[in-house]
Amino acid sequence: MNRRGWGLGLVLIALTALAGVLALAVGSTGWSGPQAWGADPLAWQIAWEVRAPRSMGAWLAGALLALSGALAQGVFRNPLADPYLLGSSSGAALGVAACLAWLGVGPASADVWVRLGVSGAAFMGSVMAVALTLVLARGVQHTLRLLLAGVVVGVVLGALSALTMLMVPDITRAMQAFMLGTTGFIGWPAVGTMAPVLVVCLLLALGGSRALDAMSLGDAAASSLGVSVTWARWVLVLVLSAATGTAVAQAGLISFVGLVAPHLVRSVVSVTHGALMVLSCLAGGLLLLLADVLARWLIAPQELPVGVLTAVLGGSYLLWRMNRSSGGLT
């Protein structure tokens, strides 16, 4: 990583530390800073048992989505690629819809879904959607075919989710919460799930980052440099799917973080994919953490769905970038 990359990394870490303190102090019950934690056991309990896992979860989900976004944009050589490109969001939504719908059907079927849980159903739905995309695209060799298959799977599974909501209207409100994205339900178990997944995904992604650098010159150039393009693409697609599925399962469909975070990094520094992945994780984590704080604070004591904030902020940022660079987004 070059000097500017290190500088950006340090700035992001410092901002994350500041945002972390803020996230522990701000909540729907108001402001309770570090001084209150020592004096008031309830304030400490709220900070440790509610705000801390939620804030860490928000950071982890943001980092996972940003990693997926950086991978998707690299694998597909498309700056507009986002983590949900392979149909994982529609698959996760269908998984949740099926879970919620079947919970109300009867004790026998409900038992299976209760054990699986909404998060498990979202993860399974996401993974199965990506698997379906890979089958339809007949592997990962042709990125255009993969993109088209992802679009088809996304549209079809999205329609099935809508149909499920139409047939079982009782689940509509819960589905809305999932589809808008929320960090409100993240506890320590979710943090315990996302943290190791992020570490493993990041290590695997870093292992394939040089292949991704080479693939940015085209498949032929990468092959000539001894890169096994198909193998590398398989690994990277599976990593991005696992990272996306895990984040979606815990925090719902949070938009724009995966798309914006790598753009944000690239607008400041020119770095290789390895550095881009690390810096995107830091940027994505910070973005979602800040969005989470804003979601708690803006209309306190009520909360905004965090996905609405990321969509508004992320969309505004992309529009600003688009207007700023006459040549379009890079």
Add this chain to the structure above:
Amino acid sequence: MSRAPILHGRIQRVRHGRQTVLSDVDLRIEPACWTAIVGPNGAGKSTLLRCLAGLQPMAGEVSLGGSPIGAWPGRERGRTLAWLGQAEQGADDLRASDVVMLGRLPHQPWLAPPSPADHAAVERAMLATQSWAWRERPMGQLSGGERQRVLLARALAVEADVLLMDEPLSHLDPPHQADWLQIVRELVAAGRTVVSVLHELNVALMADRLVVMQQGRVLHHGPCDDPLCHDAVREVFEQRVRLHQLDGQWVALPVL
């Protein structure tokens, strides 16, 4: 007695969809020699070069150093044979030096950072192509010619025995075309083999050997100053070029 070829392509057929773009090619590339491939548009020049690099699915076989190219381990092949594609795009976010460092990928153990030898090879290659000055600039901010020189440096940084280049002179102005010629001459003098697809006939006529292609077949392969070679050039370009000798160098002029 002719030397054993460093590259030997025995290509029965290459198809793009239903169209046969290359057929019945038996081409021996001599070592320590610059071979230029010429022909009209759609003659199959780039496809032939991709076949020789082992990058094109085909019916037939290509051998590198006497062994089938497909049998070479990827990284070892990457160290032996370097490839520069036609107008390689992408990598806009990478710095020029990062792109050139990719040429060292076959030399580096997995996950190991670049060694001093890698950095030295990158510097040599960028100095040779006069692209060292903008090593810190992102590729997306370079002009077409600057970008082409960085990509050429990337291919040179491999320091391979065989260098295959598809239209390496695109976007280069005449002084930098001359620089490229100088680089090729130095590579050949050092015992390296260069094969290039060229649209610039006058530059191609400076090569040691010329491969003249037409409609997916090799019409002629021989020394550039061979009259038979000149006949083949005139034939594939429908007698619309005339070859003259100027200061001991063959030049091709269009016939109006």
